[in-house]
Amino acid sequence: MNAPTISAVTCGDCPIRHRAVCARCDTDELNELDAIKYYRTYEAGQPIIWSGDVMNFVGSVVSGIATLTQTMEDGRTQMVGLLLPSDFVGRPGRDGAAYNVVATTEVVMCCFRKKPFEDLMVRTPHIAHRLLEMTLDELDAAREWMLVLGRKTAREKIASLLSIIARRDASLTPKGATNNMSFDLPLTREAMADYLGLTLETVSRQMSALKKDGVIELEGKRRVTIPDMGRLMEEAGDDSDGGLIG
């Protein structure tokens, strides 16, 4: 997944089609979006936005993984969202960013300049509606995560995270395999800890425990296989299948 060059790409053949924004756009609107967009690449570890900064763009992740985090003055940090390809970044109608956005891997963003995007949004109601739906999804995901953070044990937290990534991953691949699926963990143990409100040591211990108990299989540190998705969801304390990533 290399960054497409700006001139060669229209919104219509964006690798990701801007699931959030373009899904219902007609040709004229796509052309308008096309006129105000540009691509930008961020290296792994590089900040994309600092909390409090003025944001002059909105956009979608084309490839790579980014995280949303909040930090206290003493350095304690909590991840509040995970951005995977096709996820939308930005707050139409808001000037400042509310969290840090950091590239975890190399990230390619397709950005729209904010002011013209907002103008377009005012003229085309379905974009506003799409953004509302999207924001409601993120709100659901955030609240689902509040239950994880507030009430689940370390083991359940890990299982919840793995189950969310697995499910998310499955929905991106054509065949939505439910068993024996495997994927690469896009996060370090430390990032997982920041997401789950744990320490990296605890994350490591619980990963080992889940492996020992046959809930997951590990190849190297990052490649994870889920022999039995139902079992994993039980471990997550999760009968229902709710839960998205913000």
Place this chain on the structure above:
Amino acid sequence: MNAPTISAVTCGDCPIRHRAVCARCDTDELNELDAIKYYRTYEAGQPIIWSGDVMNFVGSVVSGIATLTQTMEDGRTQMVGLLLPSDFVGRPGRDGAAYNVVATTEVVMCCFRKKPFEDLMVRTPHIAHRLLEMTLDELDAAREWMLVLGRKTAREKIASLLSIIARRDASLTPKGATNNMSFDLPLTREAMADYLGLTLETVSRQMSALKKDGVIELEGKRRVTIPDMGRLMEEAGDDSDGGLIG
């Protein structure tokens, strides 16, 4: 604060003016809203919506306090939002409710039937924009709370909750006093615990500790006075003044 009778009230003189919805409506739109609205009273402890139920209305809290909660099968529950007067309830474009909504005190809701409300939303873009702003606010609040749940100590959690309620309370009263403000805690110790991901015993202990240390004063169990708001926010580990209630 008694429930106004349906016939006597127009949206324009709703006691709360539907901060979320009506702020920018013109007369025609207010009349339309008026035609599809009705009032409903819920007793303390009564469920307003069950998670998964089909919701056929959206609306605002006129008076009283309600909570949004998520529950696991084994009974562990996490509060994911607090609804105070003027807060909006409902998910335009969604059929099912995602959480339980329960009246903590007696609650009066001003409801709009969902279908006509959505129709109105399609015709009047500023309502959709207002709802988007509102949802972004709730998302910010939820993510702020994720930091509280994931990374703060019990004492900091309590201080955070008190500071949020105090700030929220201050913004509702004409004079936004910052020091020596007092308010009635709208929550039992158990509800506070569910909000903070703690047990009620820990909540009680930390409340006693904050009282002993002069951070708060208590009259009876519920009346709280904050002699020094800055001190409270320090205790919350919160230099910034972020944080709303979802």
Place this chain on the structure above:
DNA sequence: GATCTCGATTGATCTGGGTCAAAGTTTCTG
């Protein structure tokens, strides 16, 4: 006034996960 109930407080004890520390792996670099 006696009793019940529901919430709140306080104490004693236990434990899950944090903290501190030491190796082990993998990848990168010279």
Place this chain on the structure above:
DNA sequence: CAGAAACTTTGACCCAGATCAATCGAGATC
């Protein structure tokens, strides 16, 4: 290939907050 740097695992110990249990109001209800 050696050495470094970054990430991960594992062990030993400790403590904040959970759990279990007893007591204490403050309203209700009789």
